[in-house]
Amino acid sequence: MHGGTMSRTDAGSTATTITLTEDDLDPYITHASTRRWLTGPGLPGDSALLTFEELRREGLRTVADSLGDPDPLAAELRDQLVIGALWGPDGGEAESILLDGETGEIATTYFFHDCPDLMETGPLAPSVETLARFTTTTDELTALRGQFASYEGRHGAQTVTEASRHLLSIFESETDGEVPPFWKAAALIRPLALVAGPGTTSGLTLDIPARLLDQEFGQGTVARFEEVDFPATLTHEPTRRFLRETGLPEDALLFQLDTDVPLPTLSEFYEDEPADELPARADELIRLGHLVEDTGLVVDGATGEILTWSEPEATLAPLNTDVSTLAFTLWLLHRERAIDADLSGELTAEAYDQLATTMLQTLSSVDPTGPAARTADRRHPHYWTEAFQDEAGGVL
Numbered sequence: 001m002h003g004g005t006m007s008r009t010d011a012g013s014t015a016t017t018i019t020l021t022e023d024d025l026d027p028y029i030t031h032a033s034t035r036r037w038l039t040g041p042g043l044p045g046d047s048a049l050l051t052f053e054e055l056r057r058e059g060l061r062t063v064a065d066s067l068g069d070p071d072p073l074a075a076e077l078r079d080q081l082v083i084g085a086l087w088g089p090d091g092g093e094a095e096s097i098l099l100d101g102e103t104g105e106i107a108t109t110y111f112f113h114d115c116p117d118l119m120e121t122g123p124l125a126p127s128v129e130t131l132a133r134f135t136t137t138t139d140e141l142t143a144l145r146g147q148f149a150s151y152e153g154r155h156g157a158q159t160v161t162e163a164s165r166h167l168l169s170i171f172e173s174e175t176d177g178e179v180p181p182f183w184k185a186a187a188l189i190r191p192l193a194l195v196a197g198p199g200t201t202s203g204l205t206l207d208i209p210a211r212l213l214d215q216e217f218g219q220g221t222v223a224r225f226e227e228v229d230f231p232a233t234l235t236h237e238p239t240r241r242f243l244r245e246t247g248l249p250e251d252a253l254l255f256q257l258d259t260d261v262p263l264p265t266l267s268e269f270y271e272d273e274p275a276d277e278l279p280a281r282a283d284e285l286i287r288l289g290h291l292v293e294d295t296g297l298v299v300d301g302a303t304g305e306i307l308t309w310s311e312p313e314a315t316l317a318p319l320n321t322d323v324s325t326l327a328f329t330l331w332l333l334h335r336e337r338a339i340d341a342d343l344s345g346e347l348t349a350e351a352y353d354q355l356a357t358t359m360l361q362t363l364s365s366v367d368p369t370g371p372a373a374r375t376a377d378r379r380h381p382h383y384w385t386e387a388f389q390d391e392a393g394g395v396l
Contacts, residue, residue, distance in 0.1 A: 016045035018052050020060070028060045028081055031104040037128045043083075047135050048142055048361070049186075050097060052084035063098065063109075063119075072117035077109070080121075086182070089360040089385060094353065097124065097131075106131050108182070122351065123180040130174050137170055138186050142365065155197040156209050163191035181351035185358040188339050188347075192332055193365045196324070203238035204304070204324035206366060208246055216331050217249040229261040231268070233284045236304040242323045248288070252330040253337065254387060254395065255297065257289040266298060266309065277314040285309070285316075291383060299323065305369075308383050318369050319383055325367035329384060332363060336396055348396050355396055356388045 019042035025035050043052045064078040080098040086108060088094030095108040098121060106128065107121040125131035140146035141163060147170075151163055168187035171179045179187070196206040213222045224247035230240055250257045258264075266282040279285065285298040285307070296309040297319065306320040320326040336359060340347045347355045363384065387395050 017042040018045050018056055019043075024059060028062070029099075029101040031100075031102055034099070034101070034104040034128055037132075041129075041132065043128065043132055044135055047139055048087070049135055049138055050084055050086045051093060052097075054085060054096070055083045058082075067111070067113060067116055074117065074119065077119055077121065080107070086354065087357070089357045089389060094357065099128065104128065124182055125180065126175060133174070134171060134183055137167065138183075138190065141167055141190060151194060153197075155194055155207075157195060157212070157215075159194050160191045163194055164188055167191065181347055182354045185347055185351065185355045189336060189355070189358045190362050192335055193362050195331070196328055196366065199324060202242060202324060204242060204322045206324040206328055208324055208327050210246075213247065213249055213327060213331060216334055217252065221250055222247045223250050223257055223259055225261065225263065229263050231263060231265050231286055231301070233265060233301040234263070234286050234299070235301055239299060239304040239323050246327065248323070248327060249330055253333050254291055255289060255330055258287060263287065265301075266296070269296075275311055275314075279309070279314075279316050295383070317383070321367050321369045325369070328366060329363060332359065333395070340396070352391045352396065353389075356391075359388050359396065360385060
């Protein structure tokens with residue numbers, strides 16, 4: 001049983017706020033400040049991070065009620081209230097958000113309907129007020145508005161550092177320095193999208209800062225090409241210029257560049273050991289390297305699009321919009337590994353799924369190719385999406 005919820009739209013805003021009535025709260029919530037917040041300011045109805053549609057749809061209900069009151073459910077979980085969910089990397093709801101009606105604390109859990117005794121919780125926020133504030137603040141960073149409006153038009157490593165410190169300081173101030181992993185990942189990973197600006201100079205999706213890859217991967221590890229290295233079918237001039245002037249790392253996590261020059265078309269690559277089947281435009285696809293065995297990475301010579309070529313499956317699939325977003329992806333992955341190493345593996349050990357989602361949402365904010373391709377064609381899952389989510393493979 002549950003009461004109804006009500007929504008309101010604040011003046012000058014398109015975001016709908018979710019609020020409850022006093023009757024809705026009884027008998028579930030006894031925590032005074034939680035009651036005041038839910039009947040007053042309420043919870044954000046629209047966020048890129050999480051959703052409270054569960055609360056809007058169902059009203060307040062316990063974990064036990066949601067599961068049909070199973071016997072093996074841990075006692076400390078039974079009366080927790082299900083109020084929402086974190087967004088997953090595929091755009092669907094992932095971990096559920098729980099509210100403790102007695103203490104006001106917020107946690108997350110995965111629902112295991114067949115094995116409720118395996119359900120565990122992780123910290124998310126000390127209160128609904130903090131949860132709402134952290135959510136709004138992080139959305140402001142993503143959209144570069146509110147507290148982060150001054151970052152509009154600013155890019156580079158220093159901008160990333162400033163934005164990250166700014167966001168982390170807000171989180172630390174309201175959690176006594178014990179920032180939950182979800183918000184720590186938000187503060188350390190999401191600002192990385194600010195390292196490169198839109199491609200006004202390069203003619204590509206992004207203007208990658210000069211020497212960014214050299215600084216990240218080390219001097220002498222980034223290969224640059226000359227005009228004589230390009231096949232005639234590589235006619236996309238912004239791609240040619242990027243490969244000449246910026247280049248790509250020779251050996252990055254999950255990617256190895258082909259340093260044998262000149263760069264071959266897919267047809268030329270298989271001349272000595274012919275493949276069973278090649279795509280129709282194999283002469284216009286230039287191989288740059290490979291991701292894993294039997295998965296080649298190619299650039300469309302006419303458009304600059306980056307694709308994967310699976311030899312066993314004889315399929316092409318979108319990977320990145322162009323070489324600039326490919327370079328950003330490799331940089332992002334390398335930077336995340338360094339950040340987590342500095343934290344002694346805290347993010348990957350305590351909140352791998354949340355980190356993977358944060359990484360994919362950060363990548364999506366500058367390169368929509370991956371999630372869009374994955375949604376449009378489930379037969380060919382997007383490589384980065386699958387790789388980032390592979391906790392067993394230990395990519396992050």
